[in-house]
Amino acid sequence: MTSPINRTTHIRLTSHPGAGAPVRFPIRWGVETPAARGPVVGSVTRPADRNVIGTYGGAYALYRGLAVAAGALNPIQRPDLRDTAPVVDIPANPAWHAPGAIVALDPWGHMVGEAFAREIAEGVDIRPTIAVTRSRLTMAEIAMAIADGRLAPDGEILRDGGEVAVTKIAIDPVWHLPGIAHRFNITESALRRVLFEQTGGMYPELVTRPDLEVFLPPIGGATVYIFGDPEGLADPARKVTCRVHDECNGSDVFGSDICTCRPYLIHGIEECIRGAQAGGTGLVIYNRKEGRALGEVTKFLVYNARKRAAAGDTADAYFERTECVAGVQDARFQELMPDVFHWLGVTKIDRFVSMSNMKYEAVTGSGVAIGERVPIPPELVPEDAHVEIEAKKAAGYYSADEPAGAPLSDVRGRGLDDR
Numbered sequence: 048m049t050s051p052i053n054r055t056t057h058i059r060l061t062s063h064p065g066a067g068a069p070v071r072f073p074i075r076w077g078v079e080t081p082a083a084r085g086p087v088v089g090s091v092t093r094p095a096d097r098n099v100i101g102t103y104g105g106a107y108a109l110y111r112g113l114a115v116a117a118g119a120l121n122p123i124q125r126p127d128l129r130d131t132a133p134v135v136d137i138p139a140n141p142a143w144h145a146p147g148a149i150v151a152l153d154p155w156g157h158m159v160g161e162a163f164a165r166e167i168a169e170g171v172d173i174r175p176t177i178a179v180t181r182s183r184l185t186m187a188e189i190a191m192a193i194a195d196g197r198l199a200p201d202g203e204i205l206r207d208g209g210e211v212a213v214t215k216i217a218i219d220p221v222w223h224l225p226g227i228a229h230r231f232n233i234t235e236s237a238l239r240r241v242l243f244e245q246t247g248g249m250y251p252e253l254v255t256r257p258d259l260e261v262f263l264p265p266i267g268g269a270t271v272y273i274f275g276d277p278e279g280l281a282d283p284a285r286k287v288t289c290r291v292h293d294e295c296n297g298s299d300v301f302g303s304d305i306c307t308c309r310p311y312l313i314h315g316i317e318e319c320i321r322g323a324q325a326g327g328t329g330l331v332i333y334n335r336k337e338g339r340a341l342g343e344v345t346k347f348l349v350y351n352a353r354k355r356a357a358a359g360d361t362a363d364a365y366f367e368r369t370e371c372v373a374g375v376q377d378a379r380f381q382e383l384m385p386d387v388f389h390w391l392g393v394t395k396i397d398r399f400v401s402m403s404n405m406k407y408e409a410v411t412g413s414g415v416a417i418g419e420r421v422p423i424p425p426e427l428v429p430e431d432a433h434v435e436i437e438a439k440k441a442a443g444y445y446s447a448d449e450p451a452g453a454p455l456s457d458v459r460g461r462g463l464d465d466r
């Protein structure tokens with residue numbers, strides 16, 4: 048049996064400057080139509096068609112590689128995109144081609160089956176980087192909110208059985224390198240070089256192919272949950288309630304009490320349901336940026352360092368502990384996050400369910416207005432998470448109430464031995 052990985056006798060490096068034929072489908076980022084912009088071809092089935100650095104699927108590209116290596120996946124398998132089109136229209140808006148408005152996702156990523164039907168029919172392996180579907184959520188806290196009378200089913204957004212009807216959108220990152228560099232106020236060549244070095248030389252084209260401006264980074268993307276009518280998002284006459292949430296698996300999924308993540312997320316969902324029931328639209332943007340984009344290993348190391356500190360786990364040392372372990376307090380770079388708003392046509396958020404000054408400044412700085420900021424209600428802050436919340440308020444997070452009466456060094460979490 049021939050191994051699928053040996054389908055060519057030699058490895059073709061795409062990293063030689065000027066190697067091979069000119070790019071077949073040049074990408075012109077930020078132009079008005081998908082035809083003029085060109086498809087983002089991140090597949091490897093026909094290398095000559097590729098016009099990006101990296102491959103489709105974000106971090107999952109590596110699992111695809113394993114599946115091919117293990118003989119479970121035919122490397123030239125092309126997806127059958129029949130019946131996969133979005134369940135609701137996310138219509139184009141001027142931001143899709145405004146210079147620099149969107150640099151971290153492909154605005155036509157959900158429409159490739161339609162926009163590039165001809166190329167796909169001709170055999171070009173173009174894949175969606177965005178998928179739009181629908182589902183119902185069943186969450187214990189929402190059932191409790193109904194039982195407590197905070198939420199009332201309306202039969203549509205909140206069903207009589209307590210399920211929440213949503214439209215959900217998965218987005219893989221697609222980076223336009225010149226645009227990303229501009230967003231961070233650095234040169235494109237510096238950005239390319241550092242990305243190359245910090246990935247251990249994983250993508251040589253970052254430095255050898257300046258003609259390839261689009262990079263599909265091997266990182267997690269975002270999932271958008273829309274409550275109520277998606278059309279309300281781009282309608283200035285209707286109210287938008289929004290929570291931008293960064294992944295915290297320990298709390299979001301497992302209910303760990305060291306932080307406020309899940310309670311704040313659920314509070315955001317509750318606010319979104321109420322906003323949608325009042326005729327507006329709710330929006331939760333869930334970004335895969337675990338542990339402030341430093342990863343869960345780093346985060347757990349930080350937890351140990353916090354809990355083992357001689358003075359105990361105190362709010363005054365909260366951010367410093369992360370910096371000691373990771374060298375930086377936060378690597379989320381909220382500067383890229385507002386792209387989703389521009390893609391969805393959101394121009395103002397009436398109720399922003401977050402206390403983060405970084406999120407607030409990134410959103411408003413990108414031209415999306417924020418009305419009211421909605422902090423987490425104090426009764427939802429878990430016992431061990433007071434350290435986090437007081438440290439955040441002291442660091443400039445939004446808070447409607449007075450600063451804590453006690454000094455930060457007195458706001459203290461559990462020790463490691465308190466099980």
Ligand SMILES: Nc1nc2c(ncn2[C@@H]2O[C@H](COP(=O)(O)OP(=O)(O)OP(=O)(O)O)[C@@H](O)[C@H]2O)c(=O)[nH]1
Binds near residue numbers: 307
């Ligand atoms: N590295 C590190 N990450 C942490 C620590 N505590 C929480 N996190 C992470 O911090 C992030 C918190 O994100 P969000 O829930 O969106 O909250 P936020 O940006 O701080 O602000 P809000 O919108 O006000 O909640 C998640 O990615 C958590 O995994 C910590 O001590 N160290």
Ligand SMILES: [Zn+2]
Binds near residue numbers: 308
């Ligand atoms: Zn958390």
